Amino acid sequence: MHLATPYRAIIQASLLGLIWLGMTYVTTPEFLWGQNLWLRAAKNIIIIFAVTLINTSFLLPKVYFQKKILLYLILLIALFPALTVLINELIINDTRPLHPFGDPKFREMILEQYGVSNPNRPGMMTSRPGHLFRYFSSLPAFTLAAFVSNTVELTRYANTKEKENIALEKEKLVTEIKFLKAQINPHFLFNALNNIYTLTLTKSEDAPDNLLRLSEMLKYMVYDCSAKRVPIGKEIEYLKNYIALSSLKERSGLNIDVTLEATNTNLPIPPLLFIPFVENAFKHSNIEDTSRGWIKINLESGDNKIKFRVENSHAEVQSSKDSTGGIGLSNVRKRLELMYGKNFDLINESKDEKYIVSLIIDKV
Numbered sequence: 410m411h412l413a414t415p416y417r418a419i420i421q422a423s424l425l426g427l428i429w430l431g432m433t434y435v436t437t438p439e440f441l442w443g444q445n446l447w448l449r450a451a452k453n454i455i456i457i458f459a460v461t462l463i464n465t466s467f468l469l470p471k472v473y474f475q476k477k478i479l480l481y482l483i484l485l486i487a488l489f490p491a492l493t494v495l496i497n498e499l500i501i502n503d504t505r506p507l508h509p510f511g512d513p514k515f516r517e518m519i520l521e522q523y524g525v526s527n528p529n530r531p532g533m534m535t536s537r538p539g540h541l542f543r544y545f546s547s548l549p550a551f552t553l554a555a556f557v558s559n560t561v562e563l564t565r566y567a568n569t570k571e572k573e574n575i576a577l578e579k580e581k582l583v584t585e586i587k588f589l590k591a592q593i594n595p596h597f598l599f600n601a602l603n604n605i606y607t608l609t610l611t612k613s614e615d616a617p618d619n620l621l622r623l624s625e626m627l628k629y630m631v632y633d634c635s636a637k638r639v640p641i642g643k644e645i646e647y648l649k650n651y652i653a654l655s656s657l658k659e660r661s662g663l664n665i666d667v668t669l670e671a672t673n674t675n676l677p678i679p680p681l682l683f684i685p686f687v688e689n690a691f692k693h694s695n696i697e698d699t700s701r702g703w704i705k706i707n708l709e710s711g712d713n714k715i716k717f718r719v720e721n722s723h724a725e726v727q728s729s730k731d732s733t734g735g736i737g738l739s740n741v742r743k744r745l746e747l748m749y750g751k752n753f754d755l756i757n758e759s760k761d762e763k764y765i766v767s768l769i770i771d772k773v
Contacts, residue, residue: 418465453550460554604657634680642674664703694721
């Protein structure tokens with residue numbers, strides 16, 4: 410059963426208070442029982458409640474779990490003198506003797522019982538200790554409350570994170586399976602086959618090379634894309650093959666400017682990371698209109714950073730093709746979040762009669 414933080418804190422504090430009261434009852438000799446003893450027990454129970462509530466409801470969730478560990482330690486240490494002064498001076502005005510020998514009646518009873526003839530001899534405590542000792546007498550209760558609340562909440566936090574990670578992995582698996590199923594775009598595949606067929610009919614020398622490109626693309630999608638990561642070099646080759654086959658529709662050439670560079674071709678990345686953006690550009694740019702349609706694709710990568718940018722013209726009438734294939738950009742963003750968390754920046758915008766997608770991954 411999931412309990413809200415304040416209720417968990419109250420339950421923890423109540424149990425600790427009962428344990429402290431029981432320890433006080435069991436460990437204190439009967440002849441030391443009295444109003445002064447129970448007054449100090451009540452003071453320690455108040456400290457237990459205060460520490461547990463403040464630590465559980467504020468310090469841990471707002472400071473420690475936000476990775477501000479040094480600030481958390483400073484605030485926790487500062488909490489002890491603040492609470493003890495507040496409780497001793499304002500809530501419980503404990504002016505009674507802290508040590509039993511500060512009570513004249515108790516002192517007289519003990520001296521008489523043990524036959525001490527000189528009550529003022531060295532070693533006999535005749536007055537209560539000072540205020541500092543009074544304050545530090547609450548340190549065990551403070552430490553117990555801080556330790557138990559930390560242990561309970563850190564264990565709960567770890568269990569929650571583990572469950573979240575398991576759920577995230579399941580969601581990631583489902584998303585990637587859906588993604589893999591949507592990778593082979595039927596429209597592109599049919600177009601590529603038809604274009605290659607036309608090349609064979611005309612006995613073009615380009616037919617074997619383009620057939621090989623399509624074969625390499627299919628091999629990459631079927632075999633390499635089953636891995637969680639692939640070398641960026643293979644992804645670049647896939648993009649080049651896709652662009653080359655997509656350009657077969659116009660023998661005179663399409664207005665496409667492509668720059669794909671990687672200083673480290675073995676840099677591991679998720680498979681088919683960039684193709685949705687390129688597919689989108691071909692889909693919406695009306696690239697067949699050689700007078701107005703255009704696409705610019707730029708990829709730069711270092712050892713641990715990737716910059717990818719796609720620009721394309723706006724088609725006056727948006728194409729309805731590819732409605733059964735491909736993957737939406739919203740799903741691409743979700744996939745990036747699953748793979749890179751907050752270590753990426755994806756921006757898509759429309760301005761000046763062109764559409765721009767920019768992807769920067771800081772930590773690959």
